[in-house]
Amino acid sequence: EAQVTQNPRYLITVTGKKLTVTCSQNMNHEYMSWYRQDPGLGLRQIYYSMNVEVTDKGDVPEGYKVSRKEKRNFPLILESPSPNQTSLYFCASSMTPISYNEQFFGPGTRLTVL
Amino acid sequence: AQSVSQHNHHVILSEAASLELGCNYSYGGTVNLFWYVQYPGQHLQLLLKYFSGDPLVKGIKGFEAEFIKSKFSFNLRKPSVQWSDTAEYFCAVKGTSGNTGKLIFGQGTTLQVKP
Numbered sequence: 001e002a003q004v005t006q007n008p009r010y011l012i013t014v015t016g017k018k019l020t021v022t023c024s025q026n027m028n029h030e031y032m033s034w035y036r037q038d039p040g041l042g043l044r045q046i047y048y049s050m051n052v053e054v055t056d057k058g059d060v061p062e063g064y065k066v067s068r069k070e071k072r073n074f075p076l077i078l079e080s081p082s083p084n085q086t087s088l089y090f091c092a093s094s095m096t097p098i099s100y101n102e103q104f105f106g107p108g109t110r111l112t113v114l
Numbered sequence: 115a116q117s118v119s120q121h122n123h124h125v126i127l128s129e130a131a132s133l134e135l136g137c138n139y140s141y142g143g144t145v146n147l148f149w150y151v152q153y154p155g156q157h158l159q160l161l162l163k164y165f166s167g168d169p170l171v172k173g174i175k176g177f178e179a180e181f182i183k184s185k186f187s188f189n190l191r192k193p194s195v196q197w198s199d200t201a202e203y204f205c206a207v208k209g210t211s212g213n214t215g216k217l218i219f220g221q222g223t224t225l226q227v228k229p
Contacts (some may be wrong), residue, residue, distance in 0.1 A: 105150075105159075
């Protein structure tokens with residue numbers, strides 16, 4: 001089944017403890033992206049990747065890192081999480097970034113930083 | 115600045131009522147438009163999309179949307195809602211030039227359908 005998977009689905013952590021949220025897609029998509037969803041703000045892009053080893057900042061990159069060593073994986077790294085990073089995170093992928101390629105979203109990771 | 119605005123944050127309807135969710139965007143160029151739905155506890159799914167041609171687009175589950183270029187609007191409609199339509203709905207735009215692939219989302223509208 002074609003899908004985007006994320007792990008973990010739920011995570012409660014404490015300020016400053018490094019964490020990684022994994023994202024994997026099995027559709028051979030070139031483009032991958034991370035969004036965070038906050039009430040009243042919709043989804044905002046954190047980072048995106050056009051292809052392997054090509055990543056760039058979205059609208060809200062502060063406090064996050066990403067890497068794209070393999071085409072299928074695009075982990076989101078929080079080196080020193082803070083409470084303002086408590087949010088619902090979605091990974092998305094599409095064949096290419098151009099408009100007519102539908103973006104497929106993962107199931108989401110609900111992160112709480114205490 | 116590029117932005118998407120959804121007029122209604124929370125809508126409550128009875129089953130069989132008609133639905134219209136407003137969406138306006140601000141973008142200095144040609145756009146492609148999308149409506150996504152997020153059922154409780156699930157990921158976002160594409161309802162419908164507009165790229166070009168007929169401004170009235172039909173999507174899954176009986177939803178449709180109309181692109182009115184002069185009003186920068188892309189409102190979502192459904193003639194008769196069902197309890198299973200209870201979800202959060204997001205309007206999104208993507209520019210067609212200098213494409214970073216970024217979707218710009220509205221704030222979302224929570225639809226609650228009462229049986």
